[in-house]
Amino acid sequence: EAEVAQSPRYKITEKSQAVAFWCDPISGHATLYWYRQILGQGPELLVQFQDESVVDDSQLPKDRFSAERLKGVDSTLKIQPAELGDSAMYLCASSRDRGVGELFFGEGSRLTVL
Amino acid sequence: AQTVTQSQPEMSVQEAETVTLSCTYDTSESDYYLFWYKQPPSRQMILVIRQEAYKQQNATENRFSVNFQKAAKSFSLKISDSQLGDAAMYFCAYRTRIQGAQKLVFGQGTRLTINP
Numbered sequence: 001e002a003e004v005a006q007s008p009r010y011k012i013t014e015k016s017q018a019v020a021f022w023c024d025p026i027s028g029h030a031t032l033y034w035y036r037q038i039l040g041q042g043p044e045l046l047v048q049f050q051d052e053s054v055v056d057d058s059q060l061p062k063d064r065f066s067a068e069r070l071k072g073v074d075s076t077l078k079i080q081p082a083e084l085g086d087s088a089m090y091l092c093a094s095s096r097d098r099g100v101g102e103l104f105f106g107e108g109s110r111l112t113v114l
Numbered sequence: 115a116q117t118v119t120q121s122q123p124e125m126s127v128q129e130a131e132t133v134t135l136s137c138t139y140d141t142s143e144s145d146y147y148l149f150w151y152k153q154p155p156s157r158q159m160i161l162v163i164r165q166e167a168y169k170q171q172n173a174t175e176n177r178f179s180v181n182f183q184k185a186a187k188s189f190s191l192k193i194s195d196s197q198l199g200d201a202a203m204y205f206c207a208y209r210t211r212i213q214g215a216q217k218l219v220f221g222q223g224t225r226l227t228i229n230p
Contacts, residue, residue, distance in 0.1 A: 042220030105159040
């Protein structure tokens with residue numbers, strides 16, 4: 001069964017360092033999402049891509065976060081510089097068409113900033 | 115903006131018993147989707163059940179069913195014959211039907227424990 005792949009599963013970094021997360025959605029899924037889930041809370045959308053275009057990045061802290069999906073397939077989320085408050089689980093999800101269908105989630109990348 | 119509220123941070127139930135998780139939401143839209151997602155420890159989030167707002171009939175998936183009260187903006191999840199594998203975080207989520215803005219808005223989650 002196809003799955004959303006994410007790496008790394010765990011990342012520990014010191015504040016002010018750069019960190020990057022990678023996501024490979026299910027093949028053929030046009031819509032890709034990055035969510036941030038702080039411990040004990042529900043996920044919050046950071047950025048949504050339709051193919052290679054950003055359709056919603058209103059909650060992305062653009063001074064330190066960036067995201068790209070250059071060829072409309074896999075995606076990278078970068079944080080530079082990392083801050084203590086960035087410690088969270090970063091979830092990637094994809095859906096087949098314009099978000100109408102079911103979202104499929106990866107296992108997430110857990111970030112700890114020291 | 116839409117909001118989703120889960121007022122029960124934690125719930126527990128005896129194995130084989132029935133449990134109901136609560137969810138309320140706020141929206142000015144008349145047509146939308148509602149979901150319950152399950153997030154087991156260290157595993158990915160998976161869809162449990164989905165309800166379309168224009169459908170009056172409550173959705174059912176095997177042991178999982180919902181009580182959708184549109185006027186009250188309430189969407190509870192009932193788990194019958196609880197099993198140990200049902201232990202997880204459960205998230206209620208809302209999605210608009212407006213094209214181009216289909217992000218999921220999640221509640222804070224309810225941690226469900228199953229007691230053997």
